[in-house]
Structure formats: structure tokens, C-alpha cells
Amino acid sequence: MRIVRLIGITWWLQLKMRSRSAFDGLLSLLWPLFFATTIFLMFRQGNAAGPAMLSAAVGAAVMGIWSATSTTAAFALQMERRQGTLELLVAAPTSFALLIVPLTLSMATIGAYSMIATLLWGRFVFGIHITVDDPAMFVVSVAVTVIAIGMLGFLIAIASVRYRTAWALGSALEMPVWLICGLVVAVSSLPAWVRPISWMLAPTWGMAAIRDSAQGGGNPLAGLAMCLGLAAVYGLIGWFLARWMVHSARVNATLALS
Amino acid sequence: MTSLRILFIGGLTSYRALFNWLTPWVLIPTFILSPIVHILLFAYIGRTAGVGDDRYFLIGNAVLNAAIPCLFAMGNTIGGERNQGTLPLLISSPAKRVPLFLGRALPVIVNGFVVAVVALGVGAVLLGVSLPTATWPALAIAVAVCSFSCTGLGLLGAAVALRVRETAVMSNVIFGILMIFAGVNVPLLALPGWMGAVANWLPLTHGIEAARQLAAGSGFAAIRADLFTEIALGVGYAGLGLLLLAWLERESRRKSTLDTA
Numbered sequence: 001m002r003i004v005r006l007i008g009i010t011w012w013l014q015l016k017m018r019s020r021s022a023f024d025g026l027l028s029l030l031w032p033l034f035f036a037t038t039i040f041l042m043f044r045q046g047n048a049a050g051p052a053m054l055s056a057a058v059g060a061a062v063m064g065i066w067s068a069t070s071t072t073a074a075f076a077l078q079m080e081r082r083q084g085t086l087e088l089l090v091a092a093p094t095s096f097a098l099l100i101v102p103l104t105l106s107m108a109t110i111g112a113y114s115m116i117a118t119l120l121w122g123r124f125v126f127g128i129h130i131t132v133d134d135p136a137m138f139v140v141s142v143a144v145t146v147i148a149i150g151m152l153g154f155l156i157a158i159a160s161v162r163y164r165t166a167w168a169l170g171s172a173l174e175m176p177v178w179l180i181c182g183l184v185v186a187v188s189s190l191p192a193w194v195r196p197i198s199w200m201l202a203p204t205w206g207m208a209a210i211r212d213s214a215q216g217g218g219n220p221l222a223g224l225a226m227c228l229g230l231a232a233v234y235g236l237i238g239w240f241l242a243r244w245m246v247h248s249a250r251v252n253a254t255l256a257l258s
Numbered sequence: 259m260t261s262l263r264i265l266f267i268g269g270l271t272s273y274r275a276l277f278n279w280l281t282p283w284v285l286i287p288t289f290i291l292s293p294i295v296h297i298l299l300f301a302y303i304g305r306t307a308g309v310g311d312d313r314y315f316l317i318g319n320a321v322l323n324a325a326i327p328c329l330f331a332m333g334n335t336i337g338g339e340r341n342q343g344t345l346p347l348l349i350s351s352p353a354k355r356v357p358l359f360l361g362r363a364l365p366v367i368v369n370g371f372v373v374a375v376v377a378l379g380v381g382a383v384l385l386g387v388s389l390p391t392a393t394w395p396a397l398a399i400a401v402a403v404c405s406f407s408c409t410g411l412g413l414l415g416a417a418v419a420l421r422v423r424e425t426a427v428m429s430n431v432i433f434g435i436l437m438i439f440a441g442v443n444v445p446l447l448a449l450p451g452w453m454g455a456v457a458n459w460l461p462l463t464h465g466i467e468a469a470r471q472l473a474a475g476s477g478f479a480a481i482r483a484d485l486f487t488e489i490a491l492g493v494g495y496a497g498l499g500l501l502l503l504a505w506l507e508r509e510s511r512r513k514s515t516l517d518t519a
Contacts, residue, residue: 022424027431034434038443039303045448046307056307165283172287175295185302 006094007102014106024072028110029117032064036118039184040126050129051215057122057130058214059184062207064114065149066177069107073153074170076103077161087255090246097158097242101235104153108146115142133216141213144224145206148231152202155234158242162249183207202230261357268353269361272335273369289369293323293377294384300443301385310443312385317473318442320381321401321466324374325408325436329429331366332412335359337425346516349507356500359416363409363496370405371398389473396472396481403485404465407492408436411461413499420506420516436462461495464488 018024036057043056077100080086089099122128132138156173160166179185180194181203187195198204209223249255301315339345348358375398382389389397415432419425436442439453440462446454457463465488468481510516 022427027427031430031434034437037438038300039307041438041444041449042300042303042307042309045444046309048307163283165281168284168287172291172295175292175299179295179299179302185299185306189302189306 003098006098007105010099010102011106011109014103015109018072018106018110024068024107024110028064028068028072028107029114032060032067032114032118033121035063035178036060036121037125040122040128044126053122053126053128054130054214055211056184057119057126057128058210059182059207060122061115061118062145062183062203062210063178064118065108065111065146066181066183066203067174068111068114069104069149069153070156070174070177071167071170072107073104073157074160074173075167076100076107076157078164078166081256090250090255095239095242096246097154097235097239100157100238100242101150101154104157105147105150107153108150111149112142112146132214134213134220137213137220138210141206141209141220141224144227144231145203145210148202148206148227148234151231151234151238155238155241158238158245161242161245162254177201177203180204181207200230202227202234205230261354264353265357265361266364267361268358269364272362273331273365288326289373290376290380293320293326293373294380296323297377297381298384301381304443313387313389313473314470315443316378316381316385316387317469318466320374320378321404321462321469322433322437322440322442323377324370324401324405325433325462327366327369327373328405328408328412329415329432330412330426331369332363332409333415333419333425333429335362335416336419337423340419340423340517343517349511349516355504355507359413359500359503360496362416363413366412367402367405367409370408371402374401374405390475393472393475396478397469400465400469400472400481400485403488403492404462404469407461407465407488407495410492410495410499413496414502415499417499417502417506420503420510436460439463441466459491461488461491464491 039056039060040053043053048056077086080089090096092099119130123130156170160169163169180187180190180198181201182190182198183203187198187204190198205223205226207223208218209220209227212218212220212223246255297316297319300319301312304310304312304315336345339348351358378389378397378401381387411432412429415425415428418428422428438444439449439457440460441449441457442462446457446463449457464484468484468488471481471484472478
């Protein structure tokens, strides 16, 4: 119960802080809209209609969740370092990893705002009919994808604790994940060597579940199970990595210097 | 002589000092990996949507990525100084403003050019797009012109940064507008009329069109008008940027808002 309370309160605090930031809040909404607009224009130019446009809209919308998480997650601990709060986080009696999870979950939640904004943009500006075959499963799929992307962000945040310039790495991860997780482009159309990488990324499965629940057909539950399983794996790896990284930084007295 | 020194040495020093780009941890992801993935992303989306061909998206997105340093670096000429607490020192110096700010633009133009050419070369290899060797010199000129015009727009952004604190957000928004409007991924004819009209006044639109014509085998004479228009837009934006810088500098000093914009 204590852990749930900790995650809940920290998530809410971080969400409020990020919502007031022009970079984390406003740009997280606007940036995916630029890409979504381009994608909608391209599909309209190709005379796409019905399911193809819906698929593009849903994919472009999920792009926003990842977009809000990738750069900010990589930069999150450097920001704590700049603010002088990294040492306080490490010194807290609660596990360091547990303090970072709600931080990245708040980023993914802002991404969910962006997802809604993109769907509304598609509906009202481009006239895309957003018809969802199984609304309940769609909402569950989105929620699970948000959590999974938050956990992937957590792994990136932990992995980049030693790098001052991690923001650049996080920024560089934005578009590769859009591409290889099948958000707008089918995974099957990518080169064969890329596909195993796609399967190891939770957004691939989350996207498949969202698309299946929106368009009908397929098996969204299977996608959700894979998405949740991978999110748990990211959490475990991140937890061990956090212990190792923080221990190393404390032993070498490099926490503030990395 | 002092102005020349400010233009070249001052510009280079500022470029090196403002951005921690000399580390490969920033340079490679930002200037090499991201532009290449950007090209691949839109080439694959184009295939999925059934529009254009790989060459179309390669050229459009490679040239667009010249805008990354041109917009962000120029925005940072003011924002970075403010963050480091050196903006009042810069503004209170007696240096002439034209060489001061144009000097900061010169390394950025080269940076933008190199980013686009590397993206074009690597993207062509990855997508299997053939760009005849004979077209490369003319393509390089078109890319250089686009870097120049984008830096002109970046200078305007630098001026606005005297009023806007969030320069990174502003540069991202301008980049997004260029991506949608400038015919990067969607031909101007496929855009609504008003968007096409706006596009004609933006940097990159004419330069990208020129680069595409060159890659399709047109001679330099065929694209001369487009390149001149692109240069004229760059000069126009740079001039507007310098005027706005002068005005906003005066206003900032008068209202004492240099550090608090």
C-alpha cells in the first residue's frame, strides 16, 4: 500500500510539474501533431480511406506517447542532478528505482494527452472517422501501452544516469521506435533483421493491441499480454541496473559529476 | 579589422562555446543518426501510403535536416547566452551588431550543410537511391543555399529569443512548420492552396524543389530561379532578424527585461 501511495503521489506531482513546462507539456502536444499532420496529408495524397486512415490516425496518436517519454526520460536524471535533487533521491530510504518509475509514468501520461489531441486533430481537421470496434479493450490497450512506454522510459532514464548528454541519445531514440514498432509502418514491411528488435519493444505489442481493438479482428489480449510482460522485464532490468549504477556512483563519488 | 575579427573569430568561438557539440555523444545522435532515421521513417511511410518514391523523401528530408543546426543553433545564440548569464555582457559590449550576429551564423551554415550532405549520402546508400556523381556538385550548391536561407530564418528566431525564453520549443515549432509546409514530404500541389501560398515564402521550399530537379537530371539553368528565390528569402529573413534584434535589444534595455524575457 505504501508503494502504491508513493507511486501515486509522485506521479501526480511530476505530472503537475511537467504540465506547466513549455518543453514537456506544450511541445509534447505540438511535436507529434506536426508529424501526424504530415502523415495524414501523405495518406490523403495516396487516396487512403476508411481503415487505412484510421490505422494511420491511431499510429500517429501513439507516436505522441513515445515522443513525450523518450527525450525527457533520458534527460530526467540529468535534470535532477542540475536541480541538486539527485543526491536526495539516492539518499531516500525508498528504492531509487521506485522513485524514478512514477517520474517516467508521468511523461507517458502527458503522451496520452497528446494521443487524444492527435485523434481529435485527425477527426476534426482531416475528417477521419474514429470508429473503435471494442472501446473497452481500446481504453485498456492504451492504458497498458502508456504504462509499458513509461517502463521503457524508466529503463532509458536509469541507463543514462551516468551520461550528462543523455538527452541527445533520448532524442535520437524517438524516431527509430516510431519506425520499428510498427506505429505507422507495418513491422512486416521492415527488413527481416529489424523485426526481432521490434518484438523486443513493448510499444510494438501495445500498438498491435490498440489497432486490433480499434479495427476489430486479431487478438488484442495476446498483444496486451506481451506488452505487460515486456514492461515487467524492463522494470526488473531497470531495478537491478539502478542498484548497480547508484552503488557505483556512490563508491566512486561521481553522483553529481557524471 | 575589429569587425572582421568579431565576424570570424568571435563567431567561431561563440559556436564552440555555446553548444557542447564537440562531444560525439551529442554530435553523432543529433547530426547523423536522427537525420538518417528521419529519412528512413518518411521513406517507409511513403511506401505504406503509396505516394512518392524513395528519392523524393530522401532529398526532402535530408535537406530539411540542415535546419536542425540552423534553427536551434541560432536560437541558442541568445537563449544560450541568457542561460549562462552572459547575455548582458554581450549586449553591453560596443561590438557592432551585424558582424557579431552574422559571425555566429557562419559556422552554423557550414554545420547545416554538412548535416544535410551526410544524411543525403548515407540515406542514398541505405535506400538504394542512385544519385549520379555528376549531380553532386550542383546538389551541394542547392544544399548550401538552403542552409544559408534556414540560418536567415534562425537569425529571426534568435531575435525573437530576446522575448521568448523557451528557444528550444520555438525552434522545434519552426522545424515542424517547415516539415509540413515546405514540400518536404507532400508536394505543394497536394497541399491546400493557402498552405502552398505560405510555402512560397518559407526557406527550403524552393531549395528542395531545385535539389529534386537536379537529382532528376535537370541542368543548373533550370533551377537557377529557384535558387535565387531561396537566396533572396535567406537574405530577407536575415535582414529582418537583424532589424528585429536591434529593436528588441533597445526594448529589452529600456524595459530592463534582458534576463527575464
